[in-house]
Amino acid sequence: MAKVKIPENKVQELRDLCKNFDNEPGELINVLHGAQGMFGYLPAEVQEIVADEMNVSVAHVYGVVTFYSFFSMLPKGKHPISICMGTACYVRGAEKVLDEFKRHLEVKVGETTPDGKYSLSCLRCVGACGLAPVVTIGERVYGRVSPEDVRGILEEY
Amino acid sequence: MAKYKNHILVCGGTGCRASESEAIASNLNASLSENNLQDDVQVVRTGCFGFCEKGPVVKMVPDNTFYVHVAPDDAEDIVLEHVIKGRKVERLLYVDPETKEHVSDSRHMDFYKKQLRIALRNCGFINPENIDEYIARDGYSALGTIMEEMTPEAAINVVKDSGLRGRGGGGFPSGLKWELTRKSEADQKYVVCNADEGDPGAFMDRSILEGDPHSVLEAMAICGYCIGADRGLIYIRAEYPLAIKRLKIAIEQARDYGLLGNDIFGTGFNFDVEIRYGAGAFVCGEETALIHSMEGLRGEPTVKPPFPAQSGYKEKPTNVNNVETFANIPAIFLKGADWFKKIGTEKSPGTKVFALAGKVNNVGLIEVPMGTTLREVIFDIGGGIKGGKKFKAVQTGGPSGGCLTEDHLDLAIDYDGLLASGSMMGSGGMIVMDEDDCMVSVAKFYLDFTVEESCGKCTPCRVGNKRLHEMLDKITLGQGEEGDLTRLRNLANVIKDTALCGLGQTSPNPVLSTMDNFPEEYQSHVKESKCPAGQCRALMQYVINSKLCVGCTLCSRVCPVDAISGEKKLPHVIDSSVCIKCGACIEKCKFGAISIQ
Numbered sequence: 001m002a003k004v005k006i007p008e009n010k011v012q013e014l015r016d017l018c019k020n021f022d023n024e025p026g027e028l029i030n031v032l033h034g035a036q037g038m039f040g041y042l043p044a045e046v047q048e049i050v051a052d053e054m055n056v057s058v059a060h061v062y063g064v065v066t067f068y069s070f071f072s073m074l075p076k077g078k079h080p081i082s083i084c085m086g087t088a089c090y091v092r093g094a095e096k097v098l099d100e101f102k103r104h105l106e107v108k109v110g111e112t113t114p115d116g117k118y119s120l121s122c123l124r125c126v127g128a129c130g131l132a133p134v135v136t137i138g139e140r141v142y143g144r145v146s147p148e149d150v151r152g153i154l155e156e157y
Numbered sequence: 158m159a160k161y162k163n164h165i166l167v168c169g170g171t172g173c174r175a176s177e178s179e180a181i182a183s184n185l186n187a188s189l190s191e192n193n194l195q196d197d198v199q200v201v202r203t204g205c206f207g208f209c210e211k212g213p214v215v216k217m218v219p220d221n222t223f224y225v226h227v228a229p230d231d232a233e234d235i236v237l238e239h240v241i242k243g244r245k246v247e248r249l250l251y252v253d254p255e256t257k258e259h260v261s262d263s264r265h266m267d268f269y270k271k272q273l274r275i276a277l278r279n280c281g282f283i284n285p286e287n288i289d290e291y292i293a294r295d296g297y298s299a300l301g302t303i304m305e306e307m308t309p310e311a312a313i314n315v316v317k318d319s320g321l322r323g324r325g326g327g328g329f330p331s332g333l334k335w336e337l338t339r340k341s342e343a344d345q346k347y348v349v350c351n352a353d354e355g356d357p358g359a360f361m362d363r364s365i366l367e368g369d370p371h372s373v374l375e376a377m378a379i380c381g382y383c384i385g386a387d388r389g390l391i392y393i394r395a396e397y398p399l400a401i402k403r404l405k406i407a408i409e410q411a412r413d414y415g416l417l418g419n420d421i422f423g424t425g426f427n428f429d430v431e432i433r434y435g436a437g438a439f440v441c442g443e444e445t446a447l448i449h450s451m452e453g454l455r456g457e458p459t460v461k462p463p464f465p466a467q468s469g470y471k472e473k474p475t476n477v478n479n480v481e482t483f484a485n486i487p488a489i490f491l492k493g494a495d496w497f498k499k500i501g502t503e504k505s506p507g508t509k510v511f512a513l514a515g516k517v518n519n520v521g522l523i524e525v526p527m528g529t530t531l532r533e534v535i536f537d538i539g540g541g542i543k544g545g546k547k548f549k550a551v552q553t554g555g556p557s558g559g560c561l562t563e564d565h566l567d568l569a570i571d572y573d574g575l576l577a578s579g580s581m582m583g584s585g586g587m588i589v590m591d592e593d594d595c596m597v598s599v600a601k602f603y604l605d606f607t608v609e610e611s612c613g614k615c616t617p618c619r620v621g622n623k624r625l626h627e628m629l630d631k632i633t634l635g636q637g638e639e640g641d642l643t644r645l646r647n648l649a650n651v652i653k654d655t656a657l658c659g660l661g662q663t664s665p666n667p668v669l670s671t672m673d674n675f676p677e678e679y680q681s682h683v684k685e686s687k688c689p690a691g692q693c694r695a696l697m698q699y700v701i702n703s704k705l706c707v708g709c710t711l712c713s714r715v716c717p718v719d720a721i722s723g724e725k726k727l728p729h730v731i732d733s734s735v736c737i738k739c740g741a742c743i744e745k746c747k748f749g750a751i752s753i754q
Binding site for chain 2: 068
């Protein structure tokens with residue numbers, strides 16, 4: 001993975017974040033939530049700083065980051081697209097909607113378009129099963145999406 | 158709710174908010190102000206009404222008019238017609254699918270008739286961001302009474318007598334769990350609320366936290382008093398921003414009122430609650446995994462015993478209950494264990510909340526007494542199958558449960574009945590499937606989930622489920638062999654017997670139950686390379702009927718891979734070795750000449 005240079009002021013911000021949680025290893029997940037909020041993702045360099053600050057091994061931090069699907073080591077696109085693959089959405093055709101997004105964007109699940117505009121991911125149930133199948137782009141929720149709607153949705157961005 | 162004459166309740170659950178219910182509320186407020194009614198009518202953003210299919214939902218109080226599919230633009234009509242002129246806005250009323258008549262009162266809708274709301278008693282009634290509204294509905298009075306009049310042992314006995322069983326899936330008697338934690342000696346104990354609702358398609362815990370967060374806080378404080386803990390932790394999915402926000406508000410308000418914090422009700426009892434965030438791992442719903450996750454570790458389960466009641470969070474005695482279980486507690490104390498025991502079945506008293514979803518007309522959140530049959534839930538409350546299709550199966554218990562068939566429709570729902578029929582209660586997801594759903598693909602879908610979510614600690618789950626998935630994949634691709642079905646079953650049983658935690662042990666359930674209930678469907682995939690439901694793409698063939706084809710060439714022009722050839726005005730043919738089965742040709746053909754075989 002390419003080295004990411006983190007600006008000094010951001011490094012300090014990250015260290016402060018750890019201190020807010022008393023550098024307590026039990027708070028690692030809360031710290032990582034905060035760090036992902038700051039950087040949008042958790043590159044190796046961020047994990048190294050967190051490990052150093054909280055006095056745990058980098059391997060431990062990496063182990064936790066990769067265990068949980070909410071944490072990402074890759075930057076997301078400007079408009080992160082998530083297709084709900086919960087059961088309710090699945091039986092109402094979410095897979096076909098996902099295929100259509102893949103086809104339009106020419107990326108696989110978990111990837112970002114080369115221009116950095118969109119990233120594509122799946123999630124498990126946003127709990128809006130009445131609107132199945134559901135797609136979220138950023139904060140916006142699209143309900144009852146059919147494969148035919150995909151082009152129109154993408155054109156909004 | 159003192160000074161206002163009327164209230165307009167606007168659903169503020171996640172589903173309705175996704176359909177702009179927030180804009181409806183602000184338009185209502187704007188229109189009320191324009192008409193100088195802001196002091197007479199109050200707009201309340203409530204939690205989920207449950208009838209998500211018809212959302213966004215708006216309810217007028219006190220006359221109980223229930224408006225469905227409301228759009229932000231309808232706000233003005235609601236104010237001008239309903240509030241000012243007292244006339245119902247007909248076009249927004251619910252239409253009974255059978256009689257085709259307007260039904261204005263939700264109590265007369267089939268969806269609500271058979272429901273009994275205990276855990277959801279306040280959802281859709283109160284503003285979850287205002288503690289006074291919870292208190293007005295007897296909120297925190299159970300806590301007060303218990304602390305003033307009952308010993309912890311006596312209070313635990315009430316929970317035991319009520320027969321309440323854990324609503325998170327396993328159905329362990331809650332009172333017994335509390336007692337075990339009480340009896341564990343330690344200088345520090347914890348109450349944990351499991352709000353890591355990972356079952357895809359279940360959203361009852363989220364709705365309770367969004368609609369009635371105080372009932373959970375009150376129950377946690379009661380539990381703390383009973384077991385001797387002064388700290389509570391709520392472990393909640395980070396994917397539930399609205400529930401988190403409302404919980405935070407509720408915790409602050411409860412602290413301000415002295416209902417959380419030090420010296421509650423002047424009794425010297427201290428109890429406070431903090432929130433811990435999950436980060437997207439299904440296995441963290443398992444209590445030992447959840448505890449590790451709260452400790453900042455990978456959420457891997459450990460062997461029980463020791464149970465969390467003996468050694469849990471930070472190796473201290475910890476009582477873990479899920480959200481719905483807690484939401485029942487204040488009601489049990491207010492109305493008594495005998496009242497609770499009379500509801501439901503003998504061994505599973507009370508009610509259960511289900512997230513009814515899939516191919517059913519009325520998708521939503523429902524709460525019914527235990528012992529209600531699947532038929533009542535799916536056909537009476539759920540309004541039957543979408544699009545007039547035929548019912549095929551219902552999956553209960555999520556990835557740990559099983560698929561039940563038409564033969565099980567009259568099964569009375571309770572923990573033991575579901576378990577005996579090869580499924581389980583789980584957290585209460587209920588996904589309805591129709592004739593178009595391929596059961597092999599459904600089993601594969603759940604295995605997809607399990608493979609991705611397996612924490613990897615034990616081999617049966619990590620490797621076994623992967624192999625199961627590969628076999629199912631092979632079968633859906635039409636490459637299944639005779640021995641595969643036996644191998645599938647054997648391996649599934651091995652995983653069931655040997656996996657470390659409850660999730661691993663139940664992960665083969667979707668495979669076993671579909672194999673038991675739909676053996677012929679597996680047979681046709683393996684022996685005839687056919688998918689009876691027409692879902693497995695690899696097993697489909699697109700064919701042009703030469704008698705119906707007029708050679709208009711539309712299909713060959715729309716085919717993205719040039720698989721269709723033929724002369725103008727002569728029947729065309731599809732080269733199945735090239736065809737990618739995208740279905741574009743079928744949609745274009747005006748003569749119905751193309752079919753799937």
